[in-house]
Amino acid sequence: MAEITLNGVSKSYGQTKALIDIDLAVPDGAFVVLLGPTGAGKTTTLRLIAGLEKPDTGDISIGGTRVNGLTPAQRDVAMVFQQYSLYPHLTVRENLSFPLRSPILKTPEDEIARKVAEVAEVLHIPHKLDNKATELSGGEMQRVSIGRALVRDPLVYLMDEPLSSLDAKLRADLRVELKRIHAELAATLIYVTHDQIEAMTMASHVGVLDHGRLVQFGPPREIYENPRTAYVAARLGQPRINLLPVGIMGETAPPGATRMGLRPENIRHGEGREATVTRVEHLGDQTRLHLKVADHDVITLTDPHSTLAPGETIRIAPQNAIFFDADGNRVA
Numbered sequence: 001m002a003e004i005t006l007n008g009v010s011k012s013y014g015q016t017k018a019l020i021d022i023d024l025a026v027p028d029g030a031f032v033v034l035l036g037p038t039g040a041g042k043t044t045t046l047r048l049i050a051g052l053e054k055p056d057t058g059d060i061s062i063g064g065t066r067v068n069g070l071t072p073a074q075r076d077v078a079m080v081f082q083q084y085s086l087y088p089h090l091t092v093r094e095n096l097s098f099p100l101r102s103p104i105l106k107t108p109e110d111e112i113a114r115k116v117a118e119v120a121e122v123l124h125i126p127h128k129l130d131n132k133a134t135e136l137s138g139g140e141m142q143r144v145s146i147g148r149a150l151v152r153d154p155l156v157y158l159m160d161e162p163l164s165s166l167d168a169k170l171r172a173d174l175r176v177e178l179k180r181i182h183a184e185l186a187a188t189l190i191y192v193t194h195d196q197i198e199a200m201t202m203a204s205h206v207g208v209l210d211h212g213r214l215v216q217f218g219p220p221r222e223i224y225e226n227p228r229t230a231y232v233a234a235r236l237g238q239p240r241i242n243l244l245p246v247g248i249m250g251e252t253a254p255p256g257a258t259r260m261g262l263r264p265e266n267i268r269h270g271e272g273r274e275a276t277v278t279r280v281e282h283l284g285d286q287t288r289l290h291l292k293v294a295d296h297d298v299i300t301l302t303d304p305h306s307t308l309a310p311g312e313t314i315r316i317a318p319q320n321a322i323f324f325d326a327d328g329n330r331v332a
């Protein structure tokens with residue numbers, strides 16, 4: 001367990017500014033999800049904390065100790081990558097024991113056996129301990145990869161899209177398990193993903209990166225409800241927030257606003273402007289209504305038993321809209 005702080009951290013690769021002046025304070029025991037599109041700087045942030053890269057400027061501390069000069073091993077962090085990195089010819093038990101057999105740790109055999117059994121239990125794989133890694137399904141292999149990080153009891157866990165290679169059902173199961181494991185270990189965890197559902201369901205804090213800058217950091221609910229920019233607003237929420245020119249729904253906009261952000265659930269039906277139904281998507285748990293309003297696409301949600309069909313006209317009005325200026329900054 002440890003808090004992690006980055007102060008004024010920048011990192012370039014040649015002409016590419018991967019990270020620009022990052023200040024980040026991750027509280028002890030937090031589950032931080034770093035969100036952002038490809039190239040935003042998520043993996044670079046993890047690699048800098050792990051010690052696999054050195055910052056050009058700035059300081060990184062773990063548990064109150066400045067770690068800039070320390071090797072990855074000295075930092076006591078465990079990293080899980082997108083692709084499982086198991087030894088195929090070894091059994092699950094041997095794979096899980098491996099990190100504990102490092103010459104630095106010198107873990108006694110009975111301690112290794114205890115740890116491996118405990119982690120196998122947490123990951124629901126005790127019945128697979130004597131299988132070869134090649135005899136496992138993709139989901140089981142990724143559990144073992146995560147297990148290899150868990151056996152070590154490090155100060156910090158760093159995970160880089162650990163679930164992205166798994167199918168949707170397994171991803172959903174492992175999301176729940178990771179959240180539970182995190183609660184049990186009370187460990188500090190930083191987790192990189194493109195997947196905003198992972199962010200909303202697992203994170204205690206979300207950090208949104210945009211072209212190497214940390215644009216907002218806070219609890220997922222706060223970021224969802226109070227995004228500082230239109231870019232942040234578009235990172236969370238499925239379907240995405242509607243970003244529309246001000247005035248198209250007859251609403252009054254604050255001075256300086258050029259765009260209105262309207263979450264799909266914040267659209268009242270049956271009053272206001274006319275909208276034409278272009279598509280109705282029945283997704284089982286949700287029914288999405290695609291509309292055209294004054295030539296702009298709008299997505300909203302409707303009753304699963306809705307009989308609306310393309311071509312029909314309804315009336316819609318905004319509620320709890322948020323507004324952005326021409327640069328995408330929040331004005332109200």
Ligand SMILES: Nc1ncnc2c1ncn2[C@@H]1O[C@H](COP(=O)(O)OP(=O)(O)OP(=O)(O)O)[C@@H](O)[C@H]1O
Pocket residue numbers: 013016017018036037038039040041042043044045194
């Ligand atoms: N070793 C490297 N050499 C050169 N450029 C790099 C290197 N690593 C990262 N970059 C560049 O730095 C920027 C940030 O990359 P980074 O991998 O941190 O982004 P990311 O948010 O993790 O993206 P992704 O979701 O695709 O993994 C990108 O423009 C990338 O091309």
